[in-house]
Amino acid sequence: MDEDIVDYALECAQSKKVDYAEVRANSQAQDRIILRNEILEAFVSAVDSGFCVRIMADGGIGFASTNSWSKEEARKIVDLAFKYAKAAKRKDKLVFAKEKAIKTKWAVEQKKKIENVAPEEKISAFADVNKALASCGVKVPSVMSQVFVDLITKYFVNSEGSRISSFVPKIGAFLYVTVAERGKTEQGYEQFGYSGGWEALDHWKIQEKMVHDATVLRDVITKAKSVKPGEMDLVCGSEVTGIAAHESCGHPMEADRILGREMSQAGRSFIYKGGEYWIGTRIGSDAVTVVDDPTIEHSYGYYPYDDEGVKAGPRFLYKKGLINEFLQNRESAAKLGTKSNGSSRSVNYDREAIVRMANTFVAAGEFTEEELIEDVKQGVFMKSFTEWNIDDKRFNQRYVGKEAYLIKDGELLHPVARPVIETTTLKFWSAVDAVSKKVEFDAATCGKGDPSQGVPVYTGGPCMRLRRVFVK
């Protein structure tokens, strides 16, 4: 990364009649390891490096990027971004919410530096997971593993005087497993993610987790019974709590979505000005507080400053059941008359930064997991999920259980095969009557943007108990 070229690009932009300009460079050393069972399909190792210019002029925004590092190229993309900004011809001119300039450098520490881990060690760490699955006593015909190792260096400058350098090592893994028994199959996946060094693998305990999953999937085939559809209590494990927090709290609270900027792709939100739901409206019970916090150290979605150079901190999205605070970038904040809360993220130099979640979770309650279950007469404990989705206004969602058990008189009985909750955001969060103490996180890749920008996030929370919801 040549910071002089980045600075030069900003100078070029400032020599024009711009309202605002920024240059963001991103250099990413990437390893991608693809394994089919324990066989290495391919090892892709590359460096992707480039920079972009975003210009606001005449109330329009232009953006151009390149991966050619030269001053000539810098001039070219500045000209292009400026031309596009002017061509917008907007009736209502865009402005950004005011922010103070920040000059800083930050980095995520590694206990075991990824740079010192040999390729063969990276491969064998995951090939060993497959070996463990092959010998765990469950018939596992297929495991598809994808491993992502990134060393991300960024340099951000803007026309307001901000200058931020950063370095983040990130490791992610996605494993998709198929189990076959008695001529039937069950499938499930696990995702792992961490900002930091190779010590991530010590935290993940992948072998243990994947062998557990294989056993659970086998039990779904051999032991599980269907649930008799009807109203009952549902205890959600942290994984289910986390996906619900992400889908039916995090996404609808993205201010760009609320303002309609994603209307054609990820959609709008059930929350909108003049509608039934807005800040202060009740959306859940008192037990529900959902937080998005990018500053959780070593989390998959970690960052202290966003991709517009704004300092980040925890955002309380739903607070004690009330809609409390939207996720904002500088554009959306200006439109809504507020300040950015550092929610602007971009996946690379060639994508504009848009409003995103980081680590979204339900805040801890006062109960133990056992206390939640022992107070259920008839219900289901949905510990983890498989198929899920939600509509584009983020109101009608569905979660299908992967590991799930019937609860009778406070006791966990047999596994339940694919229980389904299909309900609205209001009903889901209003039904929560108790939340456990222990918050756990799962890694995920959040999809949004066109072209698509999958950003690393955590979803999480404690166990939650929902009273009298329809489970089928």
Added chain:
Amino acid sequence: MSDILGKTEDVVMRAKKLGADEVIAKTTFGKYRQVRFSNNQVDITVAWDDYVTDVALAWKKRVVATQIHDFRDVDATVKGLVALAKVSGENPMFGGFAEGSFRYPRSQADRKLESLESPTELVFEAIGAAEKEAGSEVDSGGILFTKFEDVYLVSSEGPSGTDCRSAVELSIRAFSEREASGHGVECGSTLKDFEPSRAGRKAGEIARLAKNPKVGDEGVYDVIFDPLIFGSVLGVCGGMASAFNVMVQLSVFVDKLGKRVSPEIVTLTDNPAAYSMSQRVFDDEGVPTKANVFIDHGVLKTYLHNASTAKVFKTETTGNAGLVAPNPWNVEMSPGTVSKDELFRGVNRGLYLTNTWYTRFQNYVRGDFSTIPRDGIFLIEHGEVKKSLKDLRISDNVLSMLGNIAGVSKERQHVHWWGEADPPSLSPYVLIKDVHMTKSR
């Protein structure tokens, strides 16, 4: 330009000299432009120029790959890649890159898409058309996307050639009310016959019809799928036809070769033809692309292959090689014998679905999935669209739905849409019987 082919060939030669058994290098100069709009105004116009040489090499059945962004870095990068291969694990199923010397047809890419002078005008044309259909209160958003790529490929196994690939897409979603919307797309490889207003009209028409939607009822329906939503189904089928996805059990077509998977009226072909957004004259191994019928009158005839998966399945490559796995390029459904109107007339009570999103599977081998229709959802009674509905979900099975296809229209549209209708497809109106719809409780 032959200079670039020479430099690409040089990458291959250097890797061979360093000990690689087989090498493919593919250089792409890409110019991509996008106008994003919402609330009837342009939010941002984006340009991204990209140069990359993708290099894949094999050494003793160890497959590794990298990207080079500057030809000055070739020596160090190729040396590193060969070293990586030597410490990598063997893939016993790697059957080698495709061999042969081929002549490719001349690309029909549209040079005008290299840099459009006034892309925003095309956007305003679509917005205007939506307003004309649904009224001046309509609120539209979407994208205009253009692509122009110069591609140079050299393989140590013989293939060598150049290609140009262009694409243009206008996608517009119009809201006539908060919960009444329609989506239209206009897609192609060239500006010839490209009409943004067609997409705007379609979005506006559906948005107008979708006003005052009521929550639909759960149940089993005969459903007419619009070309846009059926494009999502075709994308799923194309992906599942990839031999790699079959090998890793991410497909309903596992063990189905030669078997009936749908009625006779269903013929699906993968074809990156000149009209398509996925147009290309060769795949990532340099094999000439062609039309591959993979479901022929309801029978699964072949998977989509690269050279390596073809060897595993004891067949020939179909020209679908991507860097690691074979991919579908553009899925065509053969036209039926009835018109769209006749298809509607044949439905006594059913649904007309226009678009969907968030398709997720419980189990790819079984094919259990759900997806959430969006934009216009309509109740059909006695062959006519009667009522606008909302908040329904398809909760069904891919194989059941393929098996229940009961009608295919003559009319087809080339469709592609963010996230769901991908890869592009040539998609008709399709009637599927007994589709399971669920809703929130």
